[in-house]
Amino acid sequence: MFAPVYLDHNAxxxxxxxxxxxxxxxxxxxxxxxxxxHEYGRAARKAVDEARAxxxxxxxxxxxxxxxxxxxxxxxxxFIKGAAALMKPGLVAVSAIEHPCVREPARQLIRSxxxxxxxxxxxxxxxxxxxFDRVLAEQPRLVSIMQANNETGVxxxxxxxxxxxxxxxxxxxxxxxxxxxxxEVDFRALGVHGLTLSAHKIxxxxxxxxxxxxxxxxxxxxxxxxxxxxxxxxxxxNVMAIVGFGAACELIVSYREARxxxxxxxxxxxxxxxxxxxxxxxxxGAPRLVNTSFFAIPGVDGETLVGxxxxxxxxxxxxxxxxxxxxxxxxxxxxxxxxAALARAAVRVSLGAGSTRQDVDGFLTALGENLASxxxxxxxxx
Numbered sequence: 001m002f003a004p005v006y007l008d009h010n011a012x013x014x015x016x017x018x019x020x021x022x023x024x025x026x027x028x029x030x031x032x033x034x035x036x037x038h039e040y041g042r043a044a045r046k047a048v049d050e051a052r053a054x055x056x057x058x059x060x061x062x063x064x065x066x067x068x069x070x071x072x073x074x075x076x077x078x079f080i081k082g083a084a085a086l087m088k089p090g091l092v093a094v095s096a097i098e099h100p101c102v103r104e105p106a107r108q109l110i111r112s113x114x115x116x117x118x119x120x121x122x123x124x125x126x127x128x129x130x131x132f133d134r135v136l137a138e139q140p141r142l143v144s145i146m147q148a149n150n151e152t153g154v155x156x157x158x159x160x161x162x163x164x165x166x167x168x169x170x171x172x173x174x175x176x177x178x179x180x181x182x183x184e185v186d187f188r189a190l191g192v193h194g195l196t197l198s199a200h201k202i203x204x205x206x207x208x209x210x211x212x213x214x215x216x217x218x219x220x221x222x223x224x225x226x227x228x229x230x231x232x233x234x235x236x237x238n239v240m241a242i243v244g245f246g247a248a249c250e251l252i253v254s255y256r257e258a259r260x261x262x263x264x265x266x267x268x269x270x271x272x273x274x275x276x277x278x279x280x281x282x283x284x285g286a287p288r289l290v291n292t293s294f295f296a297i298p299g300v301d302g303e304t305l306v307g308x309x310x311x312x313x314x315x316x317x318x319x320x321x322x323x324x325x326x327x328x329x330x331x332x333x334x335x336x337x338x339x340a341a342l343a344r345a346a347v348r349v350s351l352g353a354g355s356t357r358q359d360v361d362g363f364l365t366a367l368g369e370n371l372a373s374x375x376x377x378x379x380x381x382x
Contacts, residue, residue, distance in 0.1 A: 010292060023205065035228065048243075078221075080144065083141075084109050084112065089109075094118060098144060102175055125286055146175040150178045151346075153283070199241070266351055
C-alpha cells in the first residue's frame, strides 16, 4: 500500500508497538470474561483493574472514578444523557465549538423538555467570557466545554470555567479527548464532574474510551444489563482494548513533556513556512496544542488541496475527521466569525510522536508546488 507521510494525528494515531505487545496475549490464550469466577475470569479482571489504575494515574483520578466505554463519543453521551435523565429538565449549555458528539446529545435533550444553548467564542476560539456569564445567569443544570479543540487546537481555561459553573449550581463536563497526551489533564485540578478520554488519540487502540466521573454524582446508564462499570456501562468488557488503553496512558505519562518540546519545535518551522506561502493560521494568538496548525490559503479550496497533498504523499485533513462525510465549512471557524469562503479553504496539519523535520520540510515543498500548480491552472482558465 502507498503510505503517505501521516500528518493527521488529531484524527487518530498509529498504535504504539509497546501497546500492541501489551494487547497481544489477549488475542490468544488470555480470553477470559472479566465477570467469570474462575482463573480465566480472574486474570481478565486483574488486567482490567490494572488498566483502570493506569488510566486514573494519567489524569490524577481514583481508579473507582474510571468508567470504560466504547470511545469518546459514548463517554460524552453517557455524561450528558445520563445526567439529564435524573434531573428535572432545564438548560444545557455547550460551547459553540464542541465536537458533534457533545453538541448532538445536548440538542437531543430538547425532545425531553430541555433548552439547549451554545456559548459563544471570540475570534481566537476562546470562550467569550461575557457570553459565558450571560448563560450562567440563566442557571444551566449542565455545561460542557472541551479542554482543547480538535480543529484549531485552542486550549480553554476549564478549571476557571468549572469553578464558576459549580458556584452557580451546575454540573460541569469536559471533553479532554484531544488534550490527553499533549498537555496536562488533571481531573482534580480541573474541578469538573465528568471528563471524557479516548485511547486512539494517544497511540492506543480504537474502540475504547473512558468517562471519569465524580463519585458524588449519579448518572443513568445508556446500556442496561449485567451491571459492569459501576452499573453505568453494561456488557462484557473489551479486555484487550482496555489493556491497550492502560498501556498507552502509562506511555504518555513517561514522555509527554519531552515529546511536546520536540513537536513544538516542528510546529514553529511548519508555521513559519505556511506564513511564507501566504497562509492564514487560525487562532495563532491563542493558547494552542503544539501539534495542531489549522490554516487556509485564501482562494484555494481546502478539500481540493487535501486531495492533491494526499496524491503528493502527505495525509492531512480539511477539518474534523468525524464530520468528513459532510464537507460543510468548519462549524468551529464559523463560530469564530471566519467568513464561510475562507472556512472552506481550511486545512489541518496535526503532528505526532513520529513526525520529523524531514516530514515538515517535505510537506511545505509539496504544498508550495501544488499552490503554484493551482495558480497556474487558474491563470490559464482566466
